[in-house]
Amino acid sequence: MPPRDFGRGPVTSFAMVPRGLVDTSYQYILINTLGEKKNVGLVQLNKPKALNALCTDLILEMDAAIAKFEKDDKIGAIIITGNEKAFAAGADIKEMLNQTYSEVMKGSLFGEWKRISHCSKPVIAAVNGYALGGGCEMAMMCDIIYAGDKARFGQPEIIIGTIPGAGGTQRLTRAVGKSKAMEMCLTGDQVTAKEAERMGLVSKVFPASQLMSEVIKLAEKISSYSPLIVTLCKEAVNTALETTLQDGLQLEKCLAYATFATDDRKEGVTAFVEKRAPNFKNS
Structure with a gap:
């Protein structure tokens, strides 16, 4: 299959990248x-x-x-x-x-x-x-x-x-x-x-x-997971690279506690108990 032309000359063929509806408004x-x-x-x-x-x-x-x-x-x-x-x-x-x-x-x-x-x-x-x-x-x-x-x-x-x-x-x-x-x-x-x-x-x-x-x-x-919880988890892991172990553990605990204030934590646990797929709402 030849490389597709997106208006800026030929694009190198990269079979591993699904094309679909590609936004061509960028130059590079x-x-x-x-x-x-x-x-x-x-x-x-x-x-x-x-x-x-x-x-x-x-x-x-x-x-x-x-x-x-x-x-x-x-x-x-x-x-x-x-x-x-x-x-x-x-x-x-x-x-x-x-x-x-x-x-x-x-x-x-x-x-x-x-x-x-x-x-x-x-x-x-x-x-x-x-x-x-x-x-x-x-x-x-x-x-x-x-x-x-x-x-x-x-x-x-x-x-x-x-x-x-x-x-x-x-x-x-x-x-x-x-x-x-x-x-x-x-x-x-x-x-x-x-x-x-x-x-x-x-x-x-x-x-x-x-x-x-x-x-x-x-x-x-x-x-497929809760975007809100994913963001909190990412923040916790990134903090491990930038602080002491004790400060990192304290932040991790606070973020874990914070998940208990979310609807998605309740939905995740409920779905697990009910043996069904969770329906996260990012809230």
Whole structure:
């Protein structure tokens, strides 16, 4: 089947991404809703000739798409992906080439990259091909990473005389530990999907052709639960990375108590006792 033309030239064929009714109002991304109940949002990076290099305009479009899905009550989880060659092979080097220190300070380089990590809904990275530099950092901003077996991860900024600036030294260290993070950041070496899974960077690895179906299955499962309770659970897990154990335990307890003030907690328990599927109302 030939690549489809969405008005901006050919789009790299990516059989693992269901097309459906694709919103073509963006220049550098494609968005869609997936799943049997159309409760999963998809953001697909779409700069195939540049291996999805992360220019500022692409990031701004992605931020807008995520914000749109976050406000949509029908969407329970969001997937970010690329194509079979690259999730994203890094920041747009041509865009950065002649930038000066004062320009990046005034322009807040990487400042627009916060939307993914600040999203209240679960965000899942589906990584095929290269996830390097900013691409690896973007994947790590997501809540869960699933990878195809040909995926490769790395922070190669040191090779071009700079360092990661969107979380590469921080999130990577928290995910895989100091020694491995230091090795990846100081050498620029890439790791395979299987290595990334062993290191704890990736949750699961699948054959590339099965990746999207497995990610959609995961997103649909999460979307079947109470959005309100999912948000509380996500907040509790994220807090574990940013605070002491005792403070984290205290927050977890408070959030668990808070679920007892929700209709969805009562519905979930009632459905379990009555041996039926729950009907969550996000309240």
